Structure formats: structure tokens, C-alpha cells
Amino acid sequence: MTSFPDLSSKDELLFNRVLIDEGLQFQTVFALYTSGQLEQSPYDTYLTWFACILATPGGQAWWKVSGRPFFEPEMVNAVDDRLHVGGLPDIRELPSFQPDETLAV
Secondary structure, three states: OOOHHHOOHHHHHHHHHHHHHHHHHHHHHHHHHHOOOOOHHHHHHHHHHHHHHHHOHHHHHHHHHHHHHHOOHHHHHHHHHHHHHOOOOOHHHOHHHOOOOOOOO
16 A cells, blocks of 8 residues: 555455455445435445545556546546545554565565
């Protein structure tokens, strides 16, 4: 999430896969919300999570280059609007996103 453009080919493939999965999940949530099948609160939670991923340096680079073309324009606009508002926490600070230095790389 910090250095997407500089990843090895293997790690870049994995990063792409994870972010596409996250984006498709949010696109489903977006469709449920816009069709009236999902309430505001869970929608906001999913939107914020996806925006937090995209607010990281690696997420920003991926969204600009690889992400946008694969998703519905209305969903892309909603995500871009949330990113523009800002105030998102840096998810790289969460313990689950901290590298485990004891593992062999």
C-alpha cells in the first residue's frame, strides 16, 4: 500500500487482485445502495473502507492507473467524491497492516 509502482511482478499481481476484489465488493454494495436495498450506514462503512485503501500511496497509484477503467462510472464518482472529502484514517497504521519482521521474505 506504500509502494505499488515499485513492487515485484509477483507482488504487483497480488496487489492488483486484492484491490480489484475490494473494488468489485464495493461496486456490489454501491449497486445495492443505489437500488434502495442497503441503508446509508452500512453503505458509508464500505465506502469509507474502500476509500481508505485508495488513499494510501499505493492505492492512489493503482486507482489512477489500473482501477478506474474496470468499474461503473457512477461508482467511480462516488469513490472520488469520498476521497476528495478527505479525513480518512491511514489504514497502514492498523496492526493487521504492519509487517511482521520475524517472517522470512
